[in-house]
Amino acid sequence: MSHVVTRFAPSPTGHLHIGGARTAIFCWLLARHYGGRFHLRIEDTDLLRSKQEYTDSILASMRWLGLDWDGDLTYQTQRADVYSRYVDKLLETGHAYWCDCTPEEVEAMREEARQKGLKPRYNGRCRTRELGPGVGRCVRLKTPLTGKVVFDDMVKGRISVDVSELDDMVLRRADGMPTYNMAVVVDDYEMGITHVIRGDDHVSNTPRQILIYEALGLPVPRFGHVPMILGPDKQKLSKRHGARAVIEYQQDGLLPQALVNYLVRLGWSHGNQELFTRDELIEYFDGNNLNPASAAFDPAKLEWCNAHYMREMLLSDLARLVAPFVQQVGLGDLGQERLEALCLMFRERANNLKALAESFRPLVLPAAELVHAEKDAKKHFTDQGKEHLRKLSAVFAACESFDADTVDSALNAYVADNGLKFKEVAPPLRTALMGFMGGSHLKDIMAFLGREETLERLKRVTG
RNA sequence: GUCCCCAUCGUCUAGUCGGCCCAGGACAACGGCCUUUCACGCCGUCAACAGCGGUUCAAAUCCGCUUGGGGACGCCA
Numbered sequence: 257m258s259h260v261v262t263r264f265a266p267s268p269t270g271h272l273h274i275g276g277a278r279t280a281i282f283c284w285l286l287a288r289h290y291g292g293r294f295h296l297r298i299e300d301t302d303l304l305r306s307k308q309e310y311t312d313s314i315l316a317s318m319r320w321l322g323l324d325w326d327g328d329l330t331y332q333t334q335r336a337d338v339y340s341r342y343v344d345k346l347l348e349t350g351h352a353y354w355c356d357c358t359p360e361e362v363e364a365m366r367e368e369a370r371q372k373g374l375k376p377r378y379n380g381r382c383r384t385r386e387l388g389p390g391v392g393r394c395v396r397l398k399t400p401l402t403g404k405v406v407f408d409d410m411v412k413g414r415i416s417v418d419v420s421e422l423d424d425m426v427l428r429r430a431d432g433m434p435t436y437n438m439a440v441v442v443d444d445y446e447m448g449i450t451h452v453i454r455g456d457d458h459v460s461n462t463p464r465q466i467l468i469y470e471a472l473g474l475p476v477p478r479f480g481h482v483p484m485i486l487g488p489d490k491q492k493l494s495k496r497h498g499a500r501a502v503i504e505y506q507q508d509g510l511l512p513q514a515l516v517n518y519l520v521r522l523g524w525s526h527g528n529q530e531l532f533t534r535d536e537l538i539e540y541f542d543g544n545n546l547n548p549a550s551a552a553f554d555p556a557k558l559e560w561c562n563a564h565y566m567r568e569m570l571l572s573d574l575a576r577l578v579a580p581f582v583q584q585v586g587l588g589d590l591g592q593e594r595l596e597a598l599c600l601m602f603r604e605r606a607n608n609l610k611a612l613a614e615s616f617r618p619l620v621l622p623a624a625e626l627v628h629a630e631k632d633a634k635k636h637f638t639d640q641g642k643e644h645l646r647k648l649s650a651v652f653a654a655c656e657s658f659d660a661d662t663v664d665s666a667l668n669a670y671v672a673d674n675g676l677k678f679k680e681v682a683p684p685l686r687t688a689l690m691g692f693m694g695g696s697h698l699k700d701i702m703a704f705l706g707r708e709e710t711l712e713r714l715k716r717v718t719g
Numbered sequence: 720g721u722c723c724c725c726a727u728c729g730u731c732u733a734g735u736c737g738g739c740c741c742a743g744g745a746c747a748a749c750g751g752c753c754u755u756u757c758a759c760g761c762c763g764u765c766a767a768c769a770g771c772g773g774u775u776c777a778a779a780u781c782c783g784c785u786u787g788g789g790g791a792c793g794c795c796a
Contacts, residue, residue: 267796302795359794366792375721376792394794412724421722421792429794436796460723460791483725484789490730492789518731521745525732528744547732550789554730557746567759604759632756667755682755694757 260292261450264318264325265440267299268310271501272317274553275455275485275493278519282482283453284323285520285541295447296325299440301332301433317502321512322534330447332439339434342442342472343395343427351471352427355382356393377423396424397467405463410453410480411546417463425464437461441468444477451543453480456550480543482523483550490552509581509609511569514562522551531564559607566603566612574599574612581613587620597704601696618690619704623712629692632683636693641684642718644676648685649714658707664699688717 262283266276287294296318300306318325346352357365357378366376383398399422406416427438434442440461444452459481469476487493493500505515517532524547526532526540566574575595582590590598598616606612618626628637651670655662667685671678686693689701689710702710 265796269796299796305795355794362794370720373720396794409724415723417723423792426794431794433794435794440796455790456724457790458796461796463723481724486789488730490788521731523731528733530731530745545735549725551732552730554746557731560746563759602758605757671755678755686756690756692756696757698755 259450260287260290261295261448262287262292262453263295263297263444263447263449264323265297265299265443265454266314267302267305268307268314269302269305270310271503272314273493273500274502274505274515274519277317277321277502277515278485278522279453279455279482280318280323281321281516281520282480282524282541282546283451284325285537286451286453286543287326288538289541289543292450293326294323295327295330295449297330297332297443297447299332299436301436301439303333306333313503317506320506321502321516330443332443335439335443336433338446339439339442340428340432343434343438346397346427346468346471347395349471350398352395352397353383353385353424354387354389354393355396355424355426356387356390357381358392375421378425380424383424392430394426394430395428397427397471399424399467405466407462407466407476407479409459410451410478410543411482412459412548415459415462417460419463419467422464422467427468437464437468441465441472441474445469445472445474449477451478451480453482456481456483480546482546483548485522486550486552488552488554493553509578509611509613510558510562511565511577511609514558514565517565518558518561522553523547531561563607566606566609571596571599571603574603578609578613581609582616585610585613585617587613587616590616590620594704597700601700601704605694605696618692618695619701623709623716626691626713626716628687628717632687632691632693636684636687637717638684640680644681645684645688645714646718648681649711649718652702652707652710652714655707658703658710660697660699660703663702667698684717685714689713 264280264283284294298311362378365379369376400419403419404416405419408414425437426435428434462479466476485493520537525545575592578599579595602612602615606615648670651666655666671681683693686698695701
């Protein structure tokens with residue numbers, strides 16, 4: 257495969273969802289792996305449901321995922337005349353014909369077939385009527401009467417369908433607009449697409465499209481139909497399963513590399529490897545090892561994947577990425593330096609940026625606004641616990657400086673000098689500083705808070 | 720209804736033209752270690768070849784049937 261051209265062709269009737277995102281990732285990877293080209297085509301021929309805002313949203317998601325495309329966007333609505341030219345050609349060569357059957361009549365034909373237990377289809381009434389152009393007339397393909405359409409799918413292997421299953425499909429509607437299958441074939445040909453990777457739900461369209469390619473005398477591309485992504489309950493993915501659009505994951509604070517990594521492993525594998533860098537993905541993704549079975553979406557594994565990237569990425573990058581979420585949860589602008597300190601303390605305790613930002617709250621809020629968890633306060637703010645905190649206040653007040661090491665040794669000295677165990681002192685201190693029994697290392701917490709804020713928090717407990 | 724596709728642990732999967740698989744990895748769950756909380760990390764446990772027939776010395780791997788899923792059957796995409 258020296259020459260590979262792929263494309264992703266969403267219709268702008270909604271945001272980019274994870275199923276489409278995965279298809280796009282596969283297409284992008286295949287092109288990048290072979291050093292080919294990756295195109296983006298907006299299939300907006302459904303005038304009623306297509307919206308520019310969705311195109312914008314899809315493009316934004318593509319960029320966020322890092323899926324760059326080559327060349328300009330193709331909008332199908334701008335190419336009506338092109339499709340028409342190909343339909344005319346089919347008319348001229350006798351591969352297509354005019355039809356004036358009304359939708360009602362066609363539906364009656366389908367009903368009749370259904371009654372007989374056959375596949376509902378158009379019965380070819382106008383096939384031999386030699387009708388010409390006219391108002392209300394569409395153009396249909398003259399499907400071969402016998403034979404099979406066979407193709408070798410990149411993921412499902414050889415698929416064979418008898419032409420008797422197909423009817424004379426409409427190529428151009430009465431209003432002059434091409435139908436989906438017609439437009440796709442023309443575009444894929446004109447864009448020089450060599451590999452069509454798309455959702456499972458298109459397998460039944462493929463034989464129809466191949467018929468059009470053949471009638472037009474055009475080379476047929478390679479097809480690869482990836483199975484659908486199911487919900488955790490193995491049912492079709494729906495709104496019930498929570499966030500589905502990639503924009504929603506972005507808003508929840510997921511990292512694009514985590515989503516890409518997770519999605520690519522849904523239906524594709526490289527031995528036992530789970531985590532991949534972008535370069536590894538490009539290196540390994542050659543169109544093989546695609547799984548023909550549908551896969552269930554597992555939010556837990558996505559979170560794990562995201563947590564992994566949060567832990568291993570550059571601290572400064574993480575801080576920069578979490579900043580907008582910190583703003584969003586109402587903690588204001590903390591500045592890069594403080595954010596990095598916080599990220600260092602909490603990155604291992606959060607699975608996404610939003611949760612990470614939220615975990616900063618106890619340390620960012622002023623002492624007066626700190627809320628003590630009732631259960632922890634009751635358990636650790638005992639008379640003895642308060643006594644420790646009083647003495648510690650004095651110890652901390654006496655510290656020469658207030659960096660983590662200094663505070664740590666002071667705390668250790670207090671414990672050792674009084675013949676105590678850390679377990680007796682740490683819980684009340686932690687609860688006083690964090691508001692609950694959680695957080696990061698005490699020395700880091702105190703160093704971050706600073707002497708004044710630390711003492712103030714102790715004072716709130718000791719009175 | 721007709722046609723097409725699919726079928727390994729709860730989930731994602733490895734299993735490259737049958738033997739090295741009484742089936743491996745990862746997530747989840749559970750247990751332990753570490754420990755100044757919570758995490759991280761490390762160690763371990765639980766857990767699957769849908770069923771039935773063939774072919775073969777040998778089948779998760781090949782064939783058939785059954786069952787169970789999914790998809791398609793528009794002048795939607």
